[in-house]
Amino acid sequence: MTDAAPTPGGYAAITGEIVDIALDYPDRRAWWACFGLALLLLLSFFVSVTVLFWYGVGVWGNNIPVAWGLAISNYIWFLGIGHAGTLISAMLLLLEQHWRNSLNRFAEAMTLFAVVCAGLYPLVHLGRPWLFYWIAPYPNTMTVWPQFKSPLTWDFFAVLTYLTVSILFWYIGIVPDVASARDRARKRRTQVFFGLAALGWRGSAHHWARWRQAYRLTAAIAVPLVVSVHSEVSLLFAAGPIPGWTSTVFPPYFVLGAAFSGFAVVSMIAIVLRHALGLQNLVTPRHLDLLAKLLLATGLMTAYGYWAEVFDTLYAGEHQEMGTLLDRLGGVYAWSYWGAVVANFVPLQLLWFRRVRVQPLLLFLISLSVTVGMWFERYMLLVTTLYRDYLVSSWREYHPSFWDWSLFAGMLGVFLTLFLLFVRFLPIISSFEVKEALFEEKGKKEQAHG
Structure with missing residues (x-):
């Protein structure tokens, strides 16, 4: 059963409700206010990167041993x-x-823009970022190849592959709706823009057959990448002989934690767009309920990862591992560990109740808590492990500098700017898939009454 409520006026009304947002945005004043804030944050990104390239990574709080x-x-x-x-x-x-049909388009866009922000960090972290292509295995006159044992090379392949597949999957999926926007557009520049983006789509049976093949094939490639990419990130930690990181639970722990934080952000975006654009008949309480259930399920799995990590450390009884665990629980950075535990798992328990799951404001606040809690977790995993090395002479506390925080604010600006442009100029929900689901549901009802 589809979760989108039927729209008065039939299938054409669904296309109009979704596509007309891109052609004639309903509340431009609110959009410009949000876009202005995003541009201020984006300015912080450019200033921070300029300072970083001019003075080097010494402007950050990195030190030895917290490199x-x-x-x-x-x-x-x-x-x-x-x-x-x-x-x-x-x-x-x-x-x-x-039920994915009302969520998948802006969820894919969120994926795309978040991966762009993630990919920018290793580039600006390099000493000479303009030579980032040296990481790629390309033929060169000096026959110098990348060091495939280096985590930087793993990052390059993992992020580039995931970004490429995400772009293809998102773009293939949006082509039919872009063609609908082209056909409904009245201004010449809008017709040209959507016409070029639609790649000559005419909606013929041949076009639909090829589209379905390409869309499903790209989906089949994308699903394993979800597991492989964040497993690779976890191996950046687990491959090093650092106490607190040498754990076999890290790959599933990281994958589940990533899905946990991702579902939280999707929930927040769905609630904001639902309210701002009046999409209550497309993003229904059932969608919120299902998103909340996914958030609860992945949260409980992530909590199991926390428990498994503590259990493994206590069971092994290795002195240095025990020291790292005790430091996380009560050391200088205990606030990050307990902040992650409380923010991730305490408000989450409210999602056992359906009344909370379908209440947009409560779900938004719980999702926001999870997003902040997962940030605490990433910070905790890095800093509490590195700042106390095997040698007491190497112990040193880490404190992010102003430029660390300004670059983070700038990255949020990159994400928000790209996402707001997407919301303003492209269809944010897959109208043809919503109509297809409604048509199938109508056919099933006719068969049941026939």
Whole structure:
């Protein structure tokens, strides 16, 4: 059963309700206010990057032994946010779950923009970012190849592959709706823009057959990438002989945590767009209920990862591992550990009740708490492990500098700017898939009464 409520006026009304948002945005004043704030944050990004390139990474709070600081912590956080879009869209497409139709388009866009932000962090973290292509295995006159044992090379392939597949999956899915916008557009420049983006789509049977093949094939490629990409990120930690990181639970722990944070952000975006654009008949309480259930399920799985990590450390009884665990529980950075535990799992328990799951404001606040809690977790995993090395002489506390925080604010600006442009100029819900689901539901009802 589809979860989108029938729209008065039939299928054409559904197309108009969705596509007309891109052609004639309903509340431009509110959009410009949000876009102005995003541009201010984006300015922070350009200023921070300029200072970073001029003076070097010494402007950050990184030191010895905390050579990885806020930049890599935020890289993992952004990359994790990007996982829910692929899970909602690609996996549920292959499972033929029609309730995804009202969520998949902006969830895919969220994935795309979050991966862009994540990919920027390793680039600006390099000493000479303009030579980032040296990481790629390309033929060169000096026959110098990348060091495939280096985590930087793993990052390059993981992020580039995930970004490429995410772009293809998102773009293939949006082509029919872009063609609808082209056909409904009245201004010449809008017709040209959507016409070029539609790639000559005319909606013929041949076009639809090829489209379905390409869409499902890309989805089948994207689903394993959800597991492989964040497993690779976890191996950046587990491959090093650092106490607190050498754990076999890290790959599933990171994947589930990424899905957990991603579903939280998708829930927040769905609630905001639902309210701002009046999409209550397309993003229904049932959608909120299902998103909340996914958030609760992945949250409980992530909580199991916390428990398993503590259990493994206590069971092994290794002195250095025990020291790291005790430091997380009551050391200098205990606030990050307990902040992650409280923010991630205490408000989450309210989602056992359906009345909370379908209440937009409560779900938004719980999702916001989870997003903040997962940021605490990434920070905790990095800093509490690195700031006390094996040698007491190497112990040193880590404190992010002003430029660490300004770059983080700037990355939020990159994400918000891209997402607001998407909301303003492109269809944010898959209208043809919503109509297809309604048509199938109507056919089933006719058969049942026939």
